[in-house]
Amino acid sequence: MKPLTADQTLFRDPAVFESAHLPEVFNHRDTQLEALAFALRPAFAGYRPQHAVLRGVPGTGKTTAIRLLFAEVEETTTQVVPVLVSCQVEKSLFAVVAEIFRVLVGHAPPTSGVSIKRLMSEVAHVLMAREAAVVVCLDDAHWLLADGGLDAVLAPLLRMHEVWPAVRVGVVLTLSAPEADLARALDPGTRSVFQAAEVFFPPYSAGEVRAILGDRVRAGLYPGVMPPAVLDLVVERAVATADLRVGLDLIGRAARAAEEAGRRTVTAGDVLAAFVVSKNRHLAVTIEGLSASERAVLAAALDEGRAEDGAAGAGQVYGRVCEGAEMSYTVFHERLKKLERLRLVDVQMVRRGRGRRREIGVREGVEEVLCRTTGRHAGVAEDQK
Structure with missing residues (x-):
């Protein structure tokens, strides 16, 4: 087999192996998607959306599910405004409300000279003028648990309707820390308002991991680049870490290594070398x-x-x-x-x-x-x- 030339690549689409990639087919999470859609359904009828908590260890599809659902909502209606907030980045009430403002208005608010009270008032008046509901997903909300941070963000959002009765706000939390105890993290007053549906995302089985990674390989690499036995090794490592994202990262790294070496196929050696970095991917992000x-x-x-x-x-x-x-x-x-x-x-x-x-x-x-x-x-x- 001729070696790969400098202008050739093993990738159909390298973005397929990024954790932020939205797959065309999202299998094995139908039950969870249905539960999320049910929680949002009241908003389409002019009522307040139901709150929800998505629980599961990292790499079980929580963020992908919410992003797919939010994308569908955006294509379907302007009367429900979905807002996805990463709590690894936005850790204050002002930052969260500023992101809601940005999605509603199309640009970020001023970074200084605007109080949180005024910013929330402007968000409320835009929602009332449009007769729209907002659904805010606080992704990786466990990052806010320390020092009462989650309660400080959640309580004002949940009580916006007390100041502006026509405002309808739904909140979705994703939690990747199984031991996260919302009953202890939230004040009693906040807990009384935050009556949320619990949606559990179990770890993928070995068969599901292989099916998902196989779909990504077919979409992201050219035929024959990753032999079945090598894919089996990737699946084994991904299942061992209980994080699908490790498998995605591993495929991308191993294929890039093979490409840089001028080879047309990925070897077990490429996978094992890449695993040294990929296995700690979730730790690096944390x-x-x-x-x-x-x-x-x-x-x-x-x-x-x-x-x-x-x-x-x-x-x-x-x-x-x-x-x-x-x-x-x-x-x-x-x-x-x-x-x-x-x-x-x-x-x-x-x-x-x-x-x-x-x-x-x-x-x-x-x-x-x-x-x-x-x-x-x-x-x-x-x-x-």
Whole structure:
């Protein structure tokens, strides 16, 4: 077989292997899509949409489902306005309402000189003028759980109709942290308003993973580029990580490696080499979204764990954090809880002699990713004070 020339490619469409790609066919999630459509149905009849919570580990199709449904709504009607907000990026009430404003009006509001009260008023008046409902999806809402952030965003949105009775707002949350407890995270008053339908996204089975990745290979690569046995290896690795996005990233990386080497087919060696990076893809995304103070706590846990040749005591980790910059123990505890929710660390009570202490263990792969991240030992920012 002739080697690949410089002007040839193995890819029909490389975008197919991006996690943000919307597939033409979205299989194995019919039940979840039907539940979401049912929640939005009242908005089409002039009523308030039902709220919903989408739960499932990363890579189970939650964001893809909501994006596909929102795209269909946009094509169908102007009386229901869908707004997708990434809580890894937008972490304040102002940022969320500003995104709603941008979708409604077509441009972002001024970055200064506008109060949140005025911005919400303008959003409300646009909705009333159009007689439209808005459905806001707070994607990866578990990023807001620390310090009451989710309640601070959710409560004003849910109560807009109390100030502007004609305004109809529905909220959808996606949660990739199975242990996220909304009952504890939200104030009683917010919980009483947020009566949400729960939609569960289970992990894909091995057969479903193979079918989905096979569809992507046929759409994104030319015939024969990825032999069936090599695809089986990709499926095995994706199932082992329980994250479909790892499989997509793995195919893209392995095919690029083969292309760069001038080969017309992907080998098992390409897959195994790419897996070294792809297996920690979800960790990289999570760690990149951490604040400086959260990263400082994670780095301190790594340093103390290395010094103790295992899990480190919470007191020792706190002491190391304070060597770099002052941090109250309350703030430290909140940062630690968030790292645990994001499944970057494990925290447990352990008996030591006659006493007990909280021990922090950093999960596998975190150190490798953190060490590749800029600012590994950066100072602590203002958000920890």
